[in-house]
Amino acid sequence: MRILFITYKVDESDSLVGFVVGWLNALAAHASRVEVICLASGPAQLHPNVRVHALGTQPGAGKPAQARAFYRAALSLKVDVVFCQFSPEFVMAVAPLAKLRGWPVALWYTHRHAGLGLRIATLLADRVLTASPESFRLPTPKLRVIGHGINTARFAPSAAPALPGARRLVLAVGRIAPVKNYELLIAAAQRVIAVHADVDFVVAGGAHAPGMAAYLQQLQVLAAASGLAGRFQFIGPQPFAAVPALYHSAAVAVNLCGTGGMDKAVLEGFSCGLPTVVRNATFAALLAEDAPALLAVDGAADDVALLLLDALQLAVPARQALAVRLRSRVVASHGEQALAEKLFASLQELCA
Structure with a gap:
């Protein structure tokens, strides 16, 4: 054909x-x-x-x-x-x-x-x-x-263990757009960092659409005004080949789009075995028994922060078992x- x-x-x-x-x-x-x-x-x-x-x-x-x-x-x-x-x-x-x-x-x-x-x-x-x-x-x-x-060979768990004492990273991958709810992520980051001073937040995505460069500036001002200067960074669009390494550098990923279609960035995080906190009820079936730990359906900042804190505090055996479950579901269905x-x-x- x-x-x-x-x-x-x-x-x-x-x-x-x-x-x-x-x-x-x-x-x-x-x-x-x-x-x-x-x-x-x-x-x-x-x-x-x-x-x-x-x-x-x-x-x-x-x-x-x-x-x-x-x-x-x-x-x-x-x-x-x-x-x-x-x-x-x-x-x-x-x-x-x-x-x-x-x-x-x-x-x-x-x-x-x-x-x-x-x-x-x-x-x-x-x-x-x-x-x-x-x-x-x-x-x-x-x-x-x-x-x-999802290219599950490219988006695979890291073979290198996290370095002891390294600062922990919460990662959001996605373009700069209001639908991504980065204001909500900034509010949740305030709450997380108040509990864990060793956590930083990074957003990887470009301001491609008209008006989004000005919107990005607004988000940067909001992060600074929220006391997150140096702790909440927008690093811009990353080459596709570099994205798996970003996931490997993170302790937790987060995607705060509301309920709607499946964002493939979430599936990439799952494929890397990374706990990924979401607000989109579309992921409930895929998360199955792990939904209570990672899904805050259309949740507020407090809800998101609590899930992020729990994910950051996962013991190694529980984290490894969760990684296997998340990845296997993506390989099978996506x-x-x-x-x-x-x-x-x-x-x-x-x-x-």
Whole structure:
């Protein structure tokens, strides 16, 4: 089967979408060829049967220029099925050509926003794929839930034990955005540091979207005004390859998004065997018996702080057992290989 894979960017160093390279290689293990159309590309070690067509339009180029480049690339390809990752706009762009060529179209979407563009794309697509039932908000018989695709070989527990006497780190990985609730994390950090003076907090993520640089400055001012200068740091976006080492350096991870779709950063932390405190009820089933220790559903600062304190104080045997449970669940339900198999099967079904 020949697959046209449409995505934003193919670049294994990118802090936001570096994981796409792993998806492509995992899918390529099942397909005869994977043709990729993307807006931009960078360094990427790809299987021989993966070919990247970066549109290469100039920065600031308008949509007409992007559309011309897109159709030039798509018209040159011989494929059997189209997979659009992330954006409903990709479905709307390829739909006329797909209809003409008889290509079925699948959309991957995992976001709480369900605007008009998504509604149109859902009508146009033959199949919609998502990570969890909460990750796609529109009712449609086209929907299939196939899990996230976490590279569990890359995101694995550290072989090196923590250094005695080292300061303990609470880590949050995620872009700078109000949905991440970093104000709440700052308030919880105040409470944790009041109890444990040897704990520091680090946020790893970029202020990519419009207005987010100013928002980041507001958060930095808030952290300083809360008495956390030097103890609560925003270190910016990190290369994708560097993220596992960040998890390995942490004692606990935290993600304070409210209930909605599954944030893959949480699954990466779990895959590294790291206790990760969440507020998103979507993780309740995956956490199973560990939910009381790590899940404060839409909790306030006091609730989050209590869970962080308990996680920081876990005895070594309990921590090791928890790490095994968290990782095994991700490998079984959200591993990259498992996702590739389900994705390929779903695309194959469309071609039958």
